[in-house]
Amino acid sequence: MAKLNTPQGTRDFGPDVVRKRNHIFAVIRQAFERFGFQPLETPAMEYTSTLLGKYGDEGDNLIFKILNNGDKIYGQAQMAKDSRELALILCEKSLRYDLTIPFARFVVMNQGKIHLPFKRYQIQPVWRGDKPQRGRYREFFQCDADVVGSNSLLNEIELLQIYDTVFNTLGLSGYRMKVNNRKILTGLAELVGRPDLMLAITIAIDKLDKIGDSGVREELAQRGLSGSEADKVMEFISLQGSNDEKLDRLTQLFAGSETGLKGVEELRYILGSGLTSFSRQPEIDLTLARGLNYYTGMIVEVKAPESVNMGSIGGGGRYDDLTGLFGLPGISGVGISFGVDRIYDVLEDLQLFPETAQQGTQVIFFHPGTEKLAEVYGYVSRLRERGISTEIFPDEIKQDKQYKYAEKRGIPYIAYVEDNAPGVVFLKSMTGKQRHQLTPAELDAFTF
Amino acid sequence: MAKLNTPQGTRDFGPDVVRKRNHIFAVIRQAFERFGFQPLETPAMEYTSTLLGKYGDEGDNLIFKILNNGDKIYGQAQMAKDSRELALILCEKSLRYDLTIPFARFVVMNQGKIHLPFKRYQIQPVWRGDKPQRGRYREFFQCDADVVGSNSLLNEIELLQIYDTVFNTLGLSGYRMKVNNRKILTGLAELVGRPDLMLAITIAIDKLDKIGDSGVREELAQRGLSGSEADKVMEFISLQGSNDEKLDRLTQLFAGSETGLKGVEELRYILGSGLTSFSRQPEIDLTLARGLNYYTGMIVEVKAPESVNMGSIGGGGRYDDLTGLFGLPGISGVGISFGVDRIYDVLEDLQLFPETAQQGTQVIFFHPGTEKLAEVYGYVSRLRERGISTEIFPDEIKQDKQYKYAEKRGIPYIAYVEDNAPGVVFLKSMTGKQRHQLTPAELDAFTF
Numbered sequence: 001m002a003k004l005n006t007p008q009g010t011r012d013f014g015p016d017v018v019r020k021r022n023h024i025f026a027v028i029r030q031a032f033e034r035f036g037f038q039p040l041e042t043p044a045m046e047y048t049s050t051l052l053g054k055y056g057d058e059g060d061n062l063i064f065k066i067l068n069n070g071d072k073i074y075g076q077a078q079m080a081k082d083s084r085e086l087a088l089i090l091c092e093k094s095l096r097y098d099l100t101i102p103f104a105r106f107v108v109m110n111q112g113k114i115h116l117p118f119k120r121y122q123i124q125p126v127w128r129g130d131k132p133q134r135g136r137y138r139e140f141f142q143c144d145a146d147v148v149g150s151n152s153l154l155n156e157i158e159l160l161q162i163y164d165t166v167f168n169t170l171g172l173s174g175y176r177m178k179v180n181n182r183k184i185l186t187g188l189a190e191l192v193g194r195p196d197l198m199l200a201i202t203i204a205i206d207k208l209d210k211i212g213d214s215g216v217r218e219e220l221a222q223r224g225l226s227g228s229e230a231d232k233v234m235e236f237i238s239l240q241g242s243n244d245e246k247l248d249r250l251t252q253l254f255a256g257s258e259t260g261l262k263g264v265e266e267l268r269y270i271l272g273s274g275l276t277s278f279s280r281q282p283e284i285d286l287t288l289a290r291g292l293n294y295y296t297g298m299i300v301e302v303k304a305p306e307s308v309n310m311g312s313i314g315g316g317g318r319y320d321d322l323t324g325l326f327g328l329p330g331i332s333g334v335g336i337s338f339g340v341d342r343i344y345d346v347l348e349d350l351q352l353f354p355e356t357a358q359q360g361t362q363v364i365f366f367h368p369g370t371e372k373l374a375e376v377y378g379y380v381s382r383l384r385e386r387g388i389s390t391e392i393f394p395d396e397i398k399q400d401k402q403y404k405y406a407e408k409r410g411i412p413y414i415a416y417v418e419d420n421a422p423g424v425v426f427l428k429s430m431t432g433k434q435r436h437q438l439t440p441a442e443l444d445a446f447t448f
Numbered sequence: 449m450a451k452l453n454t455p456q457g458t459r460d461f462g463p464d465v466v467r468k469r470n471h472i473f474a475v476i477r478q479a480f481e482r483f484g485f486q487p488l489e490t491p492a493m494e495y496t497s498t499l500l501g502k503y504g505d506e507g508d509n510l511i512f513k514i515l516n517n518g519d520k521i522y523g524q525a526q527m528a529k530d531s532r533e534l535a536l537i538l539c540e541k542s543l544r545y546d547l548t549i550p551f552a553r554f555v556v557m558n559q560g561k562i563h564l565p566f567k568r569y570q571i572q573p574v575w576r577g578d579k580p581q582r583g584r585y586r587e588f589f590q591c592d593a594d595v596v597g598s599n600s601l602l603n604e605i606e607l608l609q610i611y612d613t614v615f616n617t618l619g620l621s622g623y624r625m626k627v628n629n630r631k632i633l634t635g636l637a638e639l640v641g642r643p644d645l646m647l648a649i650t651i652a653i654d655k656l657d658k659i660g661d662s663g664v665r666e667e668l669a670q671r672g673l674s675g676s677e678a679d680k681v682m683e684f685i686s687l688q689g690s691n692d693e694k695l696d697r698l699t700q701l702f703a704g705s706e707t708g709l710k711g712v713e714e715l716r717y718i719l720g721s722g723l724t725s726f727s728r729q730p731e732i733d734l735t736l737a738r739g740l741n742y743y744t745g746m747i748v749e750v751k752a753p754e755s756v757n758m759g760s761i762g763g764g765g766r767y768d769d770l771t772g773l774f775g776l777p778g779i780s781g782v783g784i785s786f787g788v789d790r791i792y793d794v795l796e797d798l799q800l801f802p803e804t805a806q807q808g809t810q811v812i813f814f815h816p817g818t819e820k821l822a823e824v825y826g827y828v829s830r831l832r833e834r835g836i837s838t839e840i841f842p843d844e845i846k847q848d849k850q851y852k853y854a855e856k857r858g859i860p861y862i863a864y865v866e867d868n869a870p871g872v873v874f875l876k877s878m879t880g881k882q883r884h885q886l887t888p889a890e891l892d893a894f895t896f
Contacts, residue, residue: 004498004557004774007541010491012554015568018487034832036809036839039466043458043587044492044543044573045512050452064493065515067539069577074531083522090538091515093455095492106460109452115856117842120463125492129517139491152842154821275825326452361484373602377723384482391484394565394600408563 009130009138016358017344021141023357024170024340024347025123028143031165032121035158037145040120042102044127045093052088054101054325056293062129065091095127099144100322100335107148108326116149116331135310135342144316146335148323156270156298156318159336163302163314164278166338171352174305175313177278178285181267182295182317184250187260188286191253192232197224199293205237206289209311237287243271246284263297270298296320300336304346313342361409362448363427365392366402366416376417379425382444406430413448457578457586464806465792469589471805472618472788472795473571476591479613480569483606485593488568490550493541500536502549502773504741510577513539543575547592548770548783555596556774564597564779583758583790592764594783596771604718604746604766607784611750611762612726614786619800622753623761625726626733629715630743630765632698635708636734639701640680645672647741653685654737657759685735691719694732711745718746744768748784752794761790809857810896811875812839814850814864824865827873830892854878861896 006012013021032039045066052060065087067073073090080086096102099122107118123143130136145162147155160177167175182202189198200223204216211219213234220230236253239246247268254260271282282300290299297318304310316336323331347353363383368376376392383390391411393402399416406414407430415427425443427436438446454460461469480487499511513535515521521538528534544550547570555566571591578584593610595603608625615623630650637646648671652664659667661682668678684701687694695716702708719730730748738747745766752758764784771779795801811831816824824840831838839859841850847864854862855878863875873891875884886894 004553005495006491007493007495010493012491012557013489014558014562015486015488018489022487033808033837034835036812036837038463038808039461039470040463041461041466043454043460044575045455045458045587047453047455061517064517066543067513067515067535069509069512071531074528074534077525077528077534080522080525083519086522086525087515095514105452109460110462114462115853119839127492139493147842150842152815152844154815154840154842158842273822275822276829360481360486364484367600374721374723381724387482389481389484391567392602394595394598394602394606396600405563 007138009132009136011137011139015360019360020347020353020357021340021344023353024343025141025143027169028166028338028340029121029123031162031169032143032145034165035119035145035162037119037121040103040106040122041124042096042099042106042122044096044125046096046102046105048088048091048094050105050326051094051097051101055097059097063097064095064127064129066093066095068092096124097128098126099124099142099337100146101325103144103146104322105326107331108323108328111328117147117155118149119145119147121145135345137341140339140341143338143340144335146333148331148333151332153266153269153273153298154275155334156266157273157275159316159334160270160278160282160300161276163300163336164280167302168279170343170347171354172305172343172346172350173279174307175280176303176305177280177282177300178288178303179267179271179282179298179300180285180288181263181298183259183263183266183297184254184286185263185289187250187254187257187263188233188236190257190260191236192225192229194225194229200224201233202289203291205233205287206291208237208287239286243267243281243284246286266298290315290317294319294322297334304342305350308346308349310342310346310349313339313346315339359389361389361391361411363388363390363413363415364402364406364409364411365390366399366414367393367396368417369396372417372419379415379440379443386444388448415443455586457580457584459585459587463808467808468795468801468805469788469792471801472791473589473591475617476614476786476788477569477571479610479617480591480593482613483567483593483610485567485569488551488554488570489572490544490547490554490570492544492573494544494550494553496536496539496542498553498774499542499545499549503545507545511545512543512575512577514541514543516540544572545576546574547572547590547785548594549773551592551594552770553774555779556771556776559776565595565603566597567593567595569593583793585789588787588789591786591788592783594781596779596781599780601714601717601721601746602723603782604714605721605723607764607782608718608726608730608748609724611748611784612728615750616727618791618795619802620753620791620794620798621727622755623728624751624753625728625730625748626736626751627715627719627730627746627748628733628736629711629746631707631711631714631745632702632734633711633737635698635702635705635711636681636684638705638708639684640673640677642673642677648672649681650737651739653681653735654739656685656735687734691715691729691732694734714746738763738765742767742770745782752790753798756794756797758790758794758797761787761794763787807837809837809839809859811836811861811863812841812850812854812857812859814847814862815841815844816865817844820865820867827863827888827891834892836896863891 076089080089125141127139185202186198189195189201204219208216217230247264250264295317299317301312302314304313318334320332365376380390380392425438524537528537573587573589575587633650634646637643637649652667656664665678695712698712743765747765749760750762752761766782768780813824828838828840873886
């Protein structure tokens with residue numbers, strides 16, 4: 001039997017893991033719903049033409065492509081000149097790579113039907129052919145909330161508030177939220193005198209975490225900045241101080257940059273509106289750039305508490321023309337995303353999953369033998385009607401084997417009847433080791 | 449811009465549809481949990497070698513295969529001699545085709561860790577390259593519950609009870625449950641004198657719904673049965689009467705077939721155990737065969753109420769050696785599946801979705817202008833803290849436009865403040881058209 005395993009970078013989720021993941025999904029979904037976001041789901045497959053060119057060259061390579069069905073592919077394959085062409089010819093469909101592009105496609109396809117501003121959330125898996133490593137999988141869930149069709153900064157405030165709500169509800173109060181603004185990065189490029197290299201500068205400083213100061217310097221040089229220009233960039237991104245101090249300093253620096261000043265003004269409003277208080281104040285991080293080209297305003301990234309070694313667990317920002325990719329220009333949007341698979345790893349590391357998120361079967365009845373089966377099955381049915389997850393061991397085997405099964409499964413209560421005690425149900429707590437002796441009526445009223 | 453659409457046979461689900469689908473999932477999940485089933489999730493991708501050969505030749509063709517990433521595929525493609533080989537060479541991975549095979553793979557991979565009997569449920573999408581038609585999609589959800597590692601017929605009874613619970617909870621009390629037993633079909637083959645053609649007979653009568661009596665006769669002839677043998681098959685499957693009458697008649701007919709009698713005995717116990725009562729008694733249908741080869745005991749199929757034109761909305765049965773496919777023989781299992789996408793269509797046809805399954809945002813506040821924004825945002829935040837889905841219109845535009853937006857969205861309450869009425873919140877019911885004039889404290893206590 002060849003490789004009996006799941007493909008590289010993918011995982012099975014057993015009962016405990018599914019329950020814990022569902023806890024995270026439930027907390028996020030509840031926050032999205034309370035803030036008035038509407039659920040959307042798109043297919044796992046999109047036309048390859050919908051996805052290609054939207055995630056950069058690297059993204060194009062990491063998209064999983066689905067082979068066309070049928071007998072024509074052999075002939076079609078002959079027309080290709082290289083691997084890239086072969087993939088395009090043979091694969092009309094590809095797997096979802098993120099939730100943003102399908103969302104943009106949906107908005108454009110349904111522009112007559114949806115009402116702007118459209119606040120949607122989407123919780124679905126995506127697939128990427130990345131090299132797997134800690135916190136990076138080839139199949140992982142994204143949880144996105146976006147508002148399109150509104151320029152109001154109130155949206156930014158609400159989205160940051162959703163982060164705050166969710167991470168506090170999950171018990172992850174040590175999370176850290178970093179914000180910046182793409183207009184400030186434009187301002188920086190103008191300040192350096194290289195507005196033409198804004199994207200190059202952004203891409204370089206986005207890597208600071210991974211390659212350090214000297215790496216960024218090198219990258220800036222490679223991308224065409226002179227030594228003194230690079231100095232200015234490095235000096236800029238190392239600005240220290242409180243949010244207000246940074247914003248004040250930026251206001252001075254950007255005297256000549258209208259765009260830069262606009263970015264400062266936006267951040268000042270978002271962080272200082274007084275509409276809401278954050279349990280942890282978002283921190284302005286001038287090195288935050290976020291790789292994706294489509295951002296144009298505020299950008300945000302969430303990091304796990306410092307005690308945990310884990311990259312970003314969430315991120316997002318404002319983009320001005322996402323639907324323009326599909327022929328509907330002029331619709332601004334802003335969104336955030338939760339990295340659920342990483343959040344799971346962090347909560348597990350910090351042991352933050354509540355007991356209730358792990359609860360399955362609450363009671364198991366031993367098989368009582370054929371004669372008493374109807375009586376016991378009646379108890380089972382009544383507990384289930386009360387909403388209590390109840391099992392009856394299906395096979396008539398020795399009680400000590402049934403007991404061991406219950407123990408291994410971690411079921412909190414076992415129940416059984418005995419021939420010499422008619423009308424009595426024995427209920428044993430596996431944690432407290434107490435044994436209750438109950439009448440059927442007492443069982444019906446028992447609080448588990 | 450090329451095809452801006454979802455691939456053939458796949459669909460977007462907008463907010464209303466997602467909410468209604470979630471209602472179905474919640475009802476099914478709740479039943480599974482109450483009966484002590486444990487959740488499992490497997491990856492969307494499996495190794496192609498895991499799936500191939502498990503669903504028959506037709507299935508092999510309908511599996512969606514995923515192109516290997518990288519630059520090697522062009523060279524590899526040269527080694528193929530036809531489309532089938534090309535697919536196998538280029539596609540190490542394929543998309544999940546059902547939930548049963550991945551479950552069997554999981555059980556075998558984790559045999560040291562799981563405790564038998566293992567009762568698992570799984571709610572995930574599967575993908576098949578079928579020709580799309582009403583009720584048949586290329587991406588659709590399956591909801592499966594299976595027990596492996598127990599021979600007890602109690603499992604069959606509980607699974608039928610889950611069907612009864614779920615369809616009644618969904619309001620689909622007119623559903624019809626048909627049962628049969630593969631051992632009875634084996635008995636039939638023996639009765640006809642062609643035990644060697646048991647599978648051929650099964651496959652032919654399985655098509656009765658689609659091709660009618662004469663079609664089945666033709667198919668039987670093609671598969672090698674003589675005219676008189678086919679007569680016996682046709683006579684057998686047209687046996688009429690109540691369940692008990694059918695079982696009595698089968699007992700007579702199967703005097704010479706041990707397997708046939710065993711099948712009768714099993715059905716008699718499952719349907720007459722007295723352990724539970726069904727709101728609608730399952731009906732023995734001797735034409736029910738179910739195509740999948742791996743069934744060996746009871747088989748079941750659920751049909752929508754007669755008023756709705758829709759095929760099977762659920763099905764399942766007992767199989768004796770599923771994990772044997774992956775080298776772990778001797779583990780018996782029994783399972784059922786819900787066809788959620790079809791159940792959705794049926795509930796929609798019969799207008800059976802409850803109001804609560806469609807509820808999104810409950811209140812929207814008009815944007816009050818900058819000056820009063822903090823006051824209004826306070827109201828919004830307190831409603832959200834109470835768990836009420838609340839929006840504030842993010843942009844400061846004319847109130848009548850905001851009103852129209854609320855109306856189109858179908859939000860049941862709008863709320864606003866007025867400059868000349870400080871400390872008052874106006875709350876208007878969009879359905880009842882009443883307007884409440886509330887103090888902030890009254891709003892906090894208002895029952896929506």
